[in-house]
Amino acid sequence: MKVYQPGEGFGELALLYNAPRAATITALSASTVWRLDRDTFNHIVKDSAQKKREKYDNFLQTVPILQSLDPYERSKIGDAVREERFSEGDYIIKQGDTGDKFYILDEGTAIATKTGGGGSQTKVMDYKPGDYFGEKALLLNDVRAANIIVTSKDAMTLSLERETFKRLLGPLDDILQRNMGNY
Numbered sequence: 001m002k003v004y005q006p007g008e009g010f011g012e013l014a015l016l017y018n019a020p021r022a023a024t025i026t027a028l029s030a031s032t033v034w035r036l037d038r039d040t041f042n043h044i045v046k047d048s049a050q051k052k053r054e055k056y057d058n059f060l061q062t063v064p065i066l067q068s069l070d071p072y073e074r075s076k077i078g079d080a081v082r083e084e085r086f087s088e089g090d091y092i093i094k095q096g097d098t099g100d101k102f103y104i105l106d107e108g109t110a111i112a113t114k115t116g117g118g119g120s121q122t123k124v125m126d127y128k129p130g131d132y133f134g135e136k137a138l139l140l141n142d143v144r145a146a147n148i149i150v151t152s153k154d155a156m157t158l159s160l161e162r163e164t165f166k167r168l169l170g171p172l173d174d175i176l177q178r179n180m181g182n183y
Contacts, residue, residue: 003028015041053078056158063104063130077168081158086150092133092157093148099137102165103148105129108155112146121147138165 004010004025014021015038027033036044056078060066066074081104086092092103095115105127112125112133124146127133137144160168 011035012041016045049079056081059106059130059158060104063132065132073168077160080160080164080168082160084157084159086155086157088150088153090150090155091147092150092155093144093146095144095147097144099134099142099144100162101134101159102132102138102162102169103134103157103159104132106156106158108150108152110148110150110152110155112148114146134159135165135169138162 010023010025011021013019015036018038053075057071057075060074060078066077069077083106084092084103086108092110093099095113106129108129110127111123112127113121113123115121127148133148134144136142
């Protein structure tokens with residue numbers, strides 16, 4: 001049994017998929033419930049998806065590795081990416097961790113470091129908006145080869161989970177493999 005708390009929603013699946021309700025919701029105490037009709041809900045969802053697609057489309061066109069994709073393929077990536085925010089000094093990736101995401105730096109700057117003997121870190125690369133990282137662990141099914149540390153006050157990445165990365169960026173596999181030599 002699911003008990004809903006203030007601020008939680010329900011019924012969206014029936015609206016999204018034009019399906020019958022899957023459960024009955026009964027108030028356990030006096031409650032105020034807000035509702036949206038199907039047309040309003042669908043308009044909000046579609047409008048939100050369209051705004052997200054437009055927001056990322058222009059940026060993704062500037063990412064060198066994605067420029068060979070057609071607009072439809074890029075829009076699928078724009079639909080799938082998730083924003084993640086970080087602050088200066090945060091580790092986006094830690095060397096040795098399991099790799100489960102691919103990242104594109106959208107805002108801010110970062111560096112890649114490798115941890116050597118005695119815990120010393122050596123900088124091996126600088127990142128600016130449009131640069132990507134994290135693909136090596138996904139392509140080779142390996143652990144993270146370096147640390148990625150935020151060097152600006154704030155940073156934002158666009159990330160793709162492992163399965164989404166493989167499904168959407170499969171056509172770029174050869175290019176990504178070749179570019180791994182830059183590390």
